[in-house]
Amino acid sequence: MAKQIEGVYERILACAKEEFLTKGFKDASLRVIAANANTSTGSIYTRFHDKQGLFQQIVEPVVQGLMEMYLRIQETFSRMDGKTQVENMGSYTSASMDDMIDYMYDHFDEFCLLLDASYGTRFQNFMEEMIRIEVEYTYKYMKHIDCQSISGGEVTEEFFHIVVTSYFNSVFEVIRHRMSREEAKRYIRLLNKYHMAGCDTIFYPERY
Amino acid sequence: MAKQIEGVYERILACAKEEFLTKGFKDASLRVIAANANTSTGSIYTRFHDKQGLFQQIVEPVVQGLMEMYLRIQETFSRMDGKTQVENMGSYTSASMDDMIDYMYDHFDEFCLLLDASYGTRFQNFMEEMIRIEVEYTYKYMKHIDCQSISGGEVTEEFFHIVVTSYFNSVFEVIRHRMSREEAKRYIRLLNKYHMAGCDTIFYPERY
Amino acid sequence: MAKQIEGVYERILACAKEEFLTKGFKDASLRVIAANANTSTGSIYTRFHDKQGLFQQIVEPVVQGLMEMYLRIQETFSRMDGKTQVENMGSYTSASMDDMIDYMYDHFDEFCLLLDASYGTRFQNFMEEMIRIEVEYTYKYMKHIDCQSISGGEVTEEFFHIVVTSYFNSVFEVIRHRMSREEAKRYIRLLNKYHMAGCDTIFYPERY
Amino acid sequence: MAKQIEGVYERILACAKEEFLTKGFKDASLRVIAANANTSTGSIYTRFHDKQGLFQQIVEPVVQGLMEMYLRIQETFSRMDGKTQVENMGSYTSASMDDMIDYMYDHFDEFCLLLDASYGTRFQNFMEEMIRIEVEYTYKYMKHIDCQSISGGEVTEEFFHIVVTSYFNSVFEVIRHRMSREEAKRYIRLLNKYHMAGCDTIFYPERY
DNA sequence: GATGAATGAGCCTTCATTCAT
DNA sequence: TATGAATGAAGGCTCATTCAT
Numbered sequence: 001m002a003k004q005i006e007g008v009y010e011r012i013l014a015c016a017k018e019e020f021l022t023k024g025f026k027d028a029s030l031r032v033i034a035a036n037a038n039t040s041t042g043s044i045y046t047r048f049h050d051k052q053g054l055f056q057q058i059v060e061p062v063v064q065g066l067m068e069m070y071l072r073i074q075e076t077f078s079r080m081d082g083k084t085q086v087e088n089m090g091s092y093t094s095a096s097m098d099d100m101i102d103y104m105y106d107h108f109d110e111f112c113l114l115l116d117a118s119y120g121t122r123f124q125n126f127m128e129e130m131i132r133i134e135v136e137y138t139y140k141y142m143k144h145i146d147c148q149s150i151s152g153g154e155v156t157e158e159f160f161h162i163v164v165t166s167y168f169n170s171v172f173e174v175i176r177h178r179m180s181r182e183e184a185k186r187y188i189r190l191l192n193k194y195h196m197a198g199c200d201t202i203f204y205p206e207r208y
Numbered sequence: 209m210a211k212q213i214e215g216v217y218e219r220i221l222a223c224a225k226e227e228f229l230t231k232g233f234k235d236a237s238l239r240v241i242a243a244n245a246n247t248s249t250g251s252i253y254t255r256f257h258d259k260q261g262l263f264q265q266i267v268e269p270v271v272q273g274l275m276e277m278y279l280r281i282q283e284t285f286s287r288m289d290g291k292t293q294v295e296n297m298g299s300y301t302s303a304s305m306d307d308m309i310d311y312m313y314d315h316f317d318e319f320c321l322l323l324d325a326s327y328g329t330r331f332q333n334f335m336e337e338m339i340r341i342e343v344e345y346t347y348k349y350m351k352h353i354d355c356q357s358i359s360g361g362e363v364t365e366e367f368f369h370i371v372v373t374s375y376f377n378s379v380f381e382v383i384r385h386r387m388s389r390e391e392a393k394r395y396i397r398l399l400n401k402y403h404m405a406g407c408d409t410i411f412y413p414e415r416y
Numbered sequence: 417m418a419k420q421i422e423g424v425y426e427r428i429l430a431c432a433k434e435e436f437l438t439k440g441f442k443d444a445s446l447r448v449i450a451a452n453a454n455t456s457t458g459s460i461y462t463r464f465h466d467k468q469g470l471f472q473q474i475v476e477p478v479v480q481g482l483m484e485m486y487l488r489i490q491e492t493f494s495r496m497d498g499k500t501q502v503e504n505m506g507s508y509t510s511a512s513m514d515d516m517i518d519y520m521y522d523h524f525d526e527f528c529l530l531l532d533a534s535y536g537t538r539f540q541n542f543m544e545e546m547i548r549i550e551v552e553y554t555y556k557y558m559k560h561i562d563c564q565s566i567s568g569g570e571v572t573e574e575f576f577h578i579v580v581t582s583y584f585n586s587v588f589e590v591i592r593h594r595m596s597r598e599e600a601k602r603y604i605r606l607l608n609k610y611h612m613a614g615c616d617t618i619f620y621p622e623r624y
Numbered sequence: 625m626a627k628q629i630e631g632v633y634e635r636i637l638a639c640a641k642e643e644f645l646t647k648g649f650k651d652a653s654l655r656v657i658a659a660n661a662n663t664s665t666g667s668i669y670t671r672f673h674d675k676q677g678l679f680q681q682i683v684e685p686v687v688q689g690l691m692e693m694y695l696r697i698q699e700t701f702s703r704m705d706g707k708t709q710v711e712n713m714g715s716y717t718s719a720s721m722d723d724m725i726d727y728m729y730d731h732f733d734e735f736c737l738l739l740d741a742s743y744g745t746r747f748q749n750f751m752e753e754m755i756r757i758e759v760e761y762t763y764k765y766m767k768h769i770d771c772q773s774i775s776g777g778e779v780t781e782e783f784f785h786i787v788v789t790s791y792f793n794s795v796f797e798v799i800r801h802r803m804s805r806e807e808a809k810r811y812i813r814l815l816n817k818y819h820m821a822g823c824d825t826i827f828y829p830e831r832y
Numbered sequence: 833g834a835t836g837a838a839t840g841a842g843c844c845t846t847c848a849t850t851c852a853t
Numbered sequence: 854t855a856t857g858a859a860t861g862a863a864g865g866c867t868c869a870t871t872c873a874t
Contacts, residue, residue, distance in 0.1 A: 004833065004834090005833090005834080008834095024327075026234070026235060027234065029867085029868070029869090030868080030869065030870090031836095031867090031868075031869090034836090039834085039835085040834065040835045040836050041835085041836065041869085041870080042833095042834060042835050042836065042870095042871090042872090043833085043834060043835075043836095045869095045870075045871085046833065046834070046835095050869075050870075051869065051870090119232070120235075158385060158387070159395050159398065161385075162378060162381045162382055162385065162395065162399070163378070163399075163402065165377075165378070165381050166374055166375075166377060166378035166381065166399075166402075167374075169373075169374060169377050169378075169381075170370060170371070170373070170374035170377075173370045173373050173374060174370055177366065177370065179366075187367055187370065190367065190409075190410065191370075191371075191374075193406075193409040193413075193416055194371065194406035194407070194409050194410060195406060196409075197405040197406050197408065197409045197416065198401075198402035198403060198405050198406040199402070200405065201398070201401040201402050201404075201405045202398065202402060205401075208401055208405065212857090212858060212859090213852090213858075213859075216858090216859090237842080237843075237844095238843085238844065238845090239842080239843080239844090247859075247860090248859060248860050248861065249844085249845085249860090249861085250845095250846085250847090250858085250859065250860055250861070251858065251859055251860080253844095253845070253846080254857080254858055254859075255858090258844075258845075259844065259845090420854070420855090421854090421855080424855095440743075442650070442651060443650070445846085445847070445848090446847080446848065446849090447846090447847075447848090447857095450857090455855085455856085456855065456856045456857050457848085457849080457856085457857070458849095458850090458851090458854095458855060458856050458857065459854085459855060459856075461848095461849075461850085462854065462855070462856095466848075466849075467848065467849090535648070536651075574801060574803070575811050575814065577801075578794060578797045578798055578801065578811065578815070579794070579815075579818065581793075581794070581797050582790055582791075582793060582794035582797065582815075582818075583790075585789075585790060585793050585794075586786060586787070586789070586790035586793075589786045589789050589790060590786055593782065593786065595782075603783055603786065606783065606825070606826065607786070607787075607790075609822075609825040609829075609832055610787065610822035610823070610825050610826060611822060612825075613821040613822050613824065613825045613832065614817075614818035614819060614821050614822040615818070616821065617814070617817040617818050617820075617821045618814065618818060621817075624817055624821065628836090628837060628838090629837075629838080629873095632837090632838090653863080653864070653865090654864085654865065654866085655863080655864080655865090663838075663839090664838060664839050664840065665839095665840085665865085665866080666837085666838065666839060666840075666866090666867085666868090667837065667838055667839080669865095669866070669867080670836080670837055670838075671837090674865075674866075675865065675866090
């Protein structure tokens, strides 16, 4: 009864991360990964079924973790009463983002894979999916609190989507620059202000 | 006098655009392009020399046009005297961006190729290059007019780079949404306000 | 009634020589030849039928000229009476070779093509063919004058073939070195002595 | 433990030898080799990395063996004292050549590949290299023993190069004739005498 | 369960030759 | 007759995946 050789699993994952990060999913070569991990292509298939499976194994826990955290944040916010929501939106968003950044830095490589190396996998739309959810929730909320520029039709859901994408991408860009966690947080706090001010121009255009 | 069969050139270009847009440069197959264009792989080589050449033929004029326009804009601005610069920065930037949007819409597919399908070609860093130039020029300019948060070290060039990337990407995101030109312009005007306000939080943080 | 454009024929030949010399018959590209000759591939086919035909056109006159000269030399020798033959063999061979060298130098490129670039054509065995004839004639002659080592079976026709090949190749080697005609002749005269002495060891082994 | 299917390695080598011998390196087709060997092109790559690697695998050991043997022979000779050298040159050369012939016959196909099918590989100059070495050593030696025709400038190194080439080629020609090993040796012994006598005409022209 | 050789489709590219203009 | 675009077979090579050992 042969047992899976200890350490191989981990080595494959480590080498796969590197290969995927360097070349992207499609251009990554399983043979190269196997060779670097000092094992055989076959043993990748035993453990991960196929190339997609390998990528998924690396990335899925982080996807789920991120999604859970994200939904928890949304959930918590939506359970607040209306007044609290309005009063704390800024600080809550900021604190939440801090937690998210921590999570991303705790799973840095995996997150980078999702960001820039997932083309060709079923995760290639992960970021878009998150943005979609964010847009949906927030847009509903803005409508709910009767935001004028939305009910007035000046800010469509599509435009809001673009803005949120811009926001997320600016955060991701910080990640891509591979700065230290603290520096990143400082920058992202600045970005929050930046985008908050930007959002004001959208939702309260009369002030501009 | 041997002539190229009429329409083949156009068909190849059209099918190549589609193939490149769908799969990206690397994953695109010349066989598929040739088959869709109802011709032979060889006839691609007759016209475009090789795969890179085909992509280049599609994209290069647009790259040059865009670069020229972009540099002309920068040049014109830098020739204004200091006072005019400060006073008209906002409106000038906005008008310039309108021209750029027009150019991009005039060459829509080509621009999308540059945006999302150029990995593996010598154009893969085109957007980054534009951003780099924009950052360089503008950062110098801000320093020149003695922006406090820059001389104070709060806004590093790196952070500014992130912000500009965010700005450009939001514009590109509009393009990606494939909306009508007019809608796009309207959105992008809004985005300009959005980012201007955001930039104020960076350059004049004392107000926030 | 369109006429063949003047000078094209010559230009194709010139460029073909260069291309064949540089790359050999198989690796030579008709498109390169046409391009260098400032004409079209088609015009090569009009004039020379195909790739082989082009090579042949360059080389065939020289092949024939050389063959004629060679056969004339053989013929003349065979018409001498036995005594004259024996007495003048050395000087006659030497003078003949001088004439041949002149011929080769008069058609230097063509000869080099035959020598080193004819693989893949019907001329690839041209040299062997010449050697075969030389062997046949000379061997018969040696037998005729009742050479002991031949009738004694010590020198087979095959061995004689090898020796003649060696002789010819040493002459060709001089050609390959691309020295001046005069220098070449001087060297080849030395080579004649060299091989004459060598031949003596074969035909009169008792002296060695 | 995945094993290479038995006999495939050998079959590929055998078919490759045949294909290379028949068509030369460049014109040989891996597809044809694979088909003849009843396997897939991929399995050639598994074993030999690429086309060059396949050729190299066949030929390299022989190249090294021959070179080692050759250099050992040169070395041994150069270690003799001057008098012994002069006295035994003939017999030593002859014995050495016998050993070389044995080696070539022990690796007949490989040697033929080197001889006539290596164009386009890194072995294409192997024979010239051997000749170059031989010329260098021997020319030095002749100078050293103060050969008159060398110091007199009658025999240049270039001419000597031509002569040595002629000698080697005559030996190779025997190989090409694919005669039995014994016959070959007998012929080559005769060739040695032939060329020795020839060399005398060069180095001691006053006797002729 | 581990191995890695085998597979064969697919990649870009080159070429001699044909043939419509 | 001149042109050179069109053709399609063939080239070397890579790869994810399968499967016998």
